[in-house]
Amino acid sequence: SYRKGGYHAVRVGDTFAGGRYIAQRKLGWGQFSTVWLAYDTQTSKYVALKIQKSAPEFAQSALHEIEVLSAITEGDPESKKCLIRLVDHFKHTGPNGQHLCMVLEFLGDSILQLIRYNRYKGLPLHKVREICRCILTGLDYLHRELGIIHTDLKPENILLLSTINPSKDPIRSKNGPILSRPEGGMNGGPVINAIEKKLKQRARRAVARISARRVSMGGGTPAAKPERCLDGIDFRCKVVDFGNACWGSTPIAEEIQTRQYRAPEVILQSGYTYSVDMWSFACTAFELATGEMMFAPKIGQGFSEDEDHLALMMEILGKMPRKISVGGLRSKEYFDRYGDLKRIRRLKSWPLSRLLVEKFKFSVNDAREFAEFLSPILDFAPEKRPTAEQCLQHPWLNKTSESGVDKVDAEMSKLQIKADK
Ligand code: ADP
Ligand code: MG
Numbered sequence: 009s010y011r012k013g014g015y016h017a018v019r020v021g022d023t024f025a026g027g028r029y030i031a032q033r034k035l036g037w038g039q040f041s042t043v044w045l046a047y048d049t050q051t052s053k054y055v056a057l058k059i060q061k062s063a064p065e066f067a068q069s070a071l072h073e074i075e076v077l078s079a080i081t082e083g084d085p086e087s088k089k090c091l092i093r094l095v096d097h098f099k100h101t102g103p104n105g106q107h108l109c110m111v112l113e114f115l116g117d118s119i120l121q122l123i124r125y126n127r128y129k130g131l132p133l134h135k136v137r138e139i140c141r142c143i144l145t146g147l148d149y150l151h152r153e154l155g156i157i158h159t160d161l162k163p164e165n166i167l168l169l170s171t172i173n174p175s176k177d178p179i180r181s182k183n184g185p186i187l188s189r190p191e192g193g194m195n196g197g198p199v200i201n202a203i204e205k206k207l208k209q210r211a212r213r214a215v216a217r218i219s220a221r222r223v224s225m226g227g228g229t230p231a232a233k234p235e236r237c238l239d240g241i242d243f244r245c246k247v248v249d250f251g252n253a254c255w256g257s258t259p260i261a262e263e264i265q266t267r268q269y270r271a272p273e274v275i276l277q278s279g280y281t282y283s284v285d286m287w288s289f290a291c292t293a294f295e296l297a298t299g300e301m302m303f304a305p306k307i308g309q310g311f312s313e314d315e316d317h318l319a320l321m322m323e324i325l326g327k328m329p330r331k332i333s334v335g336g337l338r339s340k341e342y343f344d345r346y347g348d349l350k351r352i353r354r355l356k357s358w359p360l361s362r363l364l365v366e367k368f369k370f371s372v373n374d375a376r377e378f379a380e381f382l383s384p385i386l387d388f389a390p391e392k393r394p395t396a397e398q399c400l401q402h403p404w405l406n407k408t409s410e411s412g413v414d415k416v417d418a419e420m421s422k423l424q425i426k427a428d429k
Contacts, residue, residue, distance in 0.1 A: 013063030015042050016102045021179055024109060025098045029057055032179050040066050040251065045114060047178035048095070054178075055095055056112040062105030069251060070108035076250045077110065079154055090146035092167070092248040115246055116170035119296065120163040128299035133374060136296045137405055138243040139166070143289055144405075146247040148396035151282040155256045158247065159264040161288035163295055165249040169242060256282055267313070268301045272321060272328065273390050275314050276336025283390040286399070290385040297378060298368045311351040315342055319352040321388075324360055328388045360386075377404050 009015050015037075022031045029046040035056055036043045046057040060070040077094035087093060096111035119139065122131070131139075143166060150156045158165075254260055264274055264284065271287035273280050294302040302324075305317035322328055330347030333339060344350050358366075360383060364375035381404035387393050399405070 009061070010104065012104050013066075014061050014104055016059050016062070016100065016104055016107045018042065018044055018059065024057065024100055025096070025111075029055065029111065030178065030180065031057065038249075038251075040069060046111075048111070054114045056114045058110040058112060059100065060108045060110075062102075062107045067106075067108050070110065073251045073253075074108070074110060076156060076253045077112075079156070080150070080250070083154060084149065088145075089149040090142040090244075090246050091150065092246050092250075112248075114170055115167035115248065117168050118164050119166040119168070119245065119292075122168065123163060123295065123299055126299065130297050130299040130368065133297060133378070135243055136293060137407075139245055139296055140289075140293050141400070141405055142166075142243075142245045143247060143292070144396045144400050147285055147289060148400060150247075150253075151256070151285070151396055156250075156253050157256050157259065157280075157282055158250070158253050158285050158288075159261075160249060160252045160266060160269075161247065161285050161292060162266050162269045163292055165247060166245050166292070167248050169244045169246065267305065267317075268303055270317070271390070272318065272332070272388055273336065275317060275338070276333070276342070277338045278332070278336035281390065282395070283393045286385050286393045286396065287390075289396075289399075290382050294382060298364070300368075314338075315349060315352055318342060319349055319355055322349075323355050323358050324363060325383070325386055325388065326357075326359070332388050377407075380404065 010017050018031050018034070020031055020033060023029065024031070024046065028050050029048055032045040032047055032054070034042065035045050041058050041060045044057045044059065046055050047053075048055045060066050074094065074097050077092070080089075080091050081093045083089075084091065084093075092115065093113045094110060095113060098109055098111075100107045100109050117125075130136075143161070147158070147161075150158060252261070252264065254264075259280060262274075262277060264280070265271065265288060269288035269291045271280065271284045274284060291302045303317055303320045305313050305320055307313045308316055311319075318328070328347065333343045333347040334345065342349060342351075349355075359379075361375045361379035364370040364378060365372055370378070381399075381402055385393050385399065394402075
């Protein structure tokens with residue numbers, strides 16, 4: 009892809025925009041671009057430099073992304089809306105052509121990396137709430153004030169705020185002195201690296217404590233592997249990747265959203281609006297809380313990925329109302345006239361709250377409350393889904409989180425009442 013019309017090859021120390029930005033290290037890449045950590049010599053801050061492939065179709069989509077990002081940034085001067093900000097944009101000419109470049113605020117790891125880091129076990133519910141609040145704040149602003157549909161919401165596109173500076177001394181341009189390399193391991197970004205550091209310190213202290221105790225007790229249990237702990241991390245985050253965003257008044261593409269986060273009306277081609285983002289939001293929230301994708305459809309013998317997807321939805325959410333199942337351009341491919349799937353006849357029913365208890369070991373109470381929050385957002389009827397603004401008012405998001413101790417106390421007192429009876 010590093011040829012005419014493709015990516016622009018960057019080396020550490022390369023400068024951009026007349027020397028204003030200096031490339032530090034590669035942060036990631038997508039289908040259309042490579043993204044670099046760069047030092048902004050004008051503001052003395054780190055930024056993310058997204059360098060688009062140069063062919064006209066990529067330039068076109070970069071222009072669209074710049075338009076959307078500009079609207080987002082202009083409408084939110086105080087950066088309160090949990091959406092990525094555009095700092096600057098310019099053209100850069102290289103051996104492969106002319107590349108549109110976006111300068112974005114520098115963020116940390118994605119929520120997907122956080123889920124992986126936590127070994128796919130799901131995050132504690134009070135952390136899930138914090139992240140959900142950020143995403144919904146972003147969506148509310150995007151939908152209501154800007155009239156934009158994101159169309160590709162998923163854990164990968166939610167980035168944590170980077171609270172850690174990548175390095176005290178940036179790498180200077182090729183002509184200047186090279187001072188030191190920015191920190192940052194291969195796996196974790198700056199946020200996860202900081203957690204790792206904290207954990208190692210904590211583990212060292214724990215080992216010291218245990219060996220001290222062992223000496224005093226003359227033996228004892230071996231030191232346990234330290235639990236991965238997410239305490240003390242700033243869980244503010246921002247929604248990124250507006251490459252596929254569209255104006256709510258003119259939805260264009262037919263097939264939007266990443267498979268697992270795709271709403272039923274998109275599969276059935278019944279037309280879509282802002283509520284497609286709400287569907288993806290609910291799938292994302294589920295994944296945060298459980299560590300597993302809500303729907304992971306697969307092609308099978310005699311049925312397509314779409315059909316498996318629809319079946320999985322109905323197993324958890326109940327049968328799709330006939331009006332909806334037969335109402336799309338593609339309905340006839342999948343459903344008979346009674347609104348039953350043509351090629352997948354037997355569905356297992358596994359309602360959300362039961363799934364959370366039986367498969368993911370939620371307490372009955374946690375499962376009930378979380379399911380009460382998610383179920384309305386996963387309504388098959390798009391117009392019945394609550395808006396981001398309405399979700400922000402939901403009691404589940406606003407409940408003050410009980411600490412573990414409170415919970416144990418509550419359970420104990422319940423048992424006590426039973427015993428007294
Ligand atoms: P594409 O549109 O080509 O898919 P993305 O905008 O998704 O590009 O960016 C590609 C990758 O670059 C992301 O997955 C992420 O790892 C990294 N990245 C993008 N923007 C930032 C940012 N602002 N701060 C830090 N890393 C970023
Ligand atoms: Mg991307």
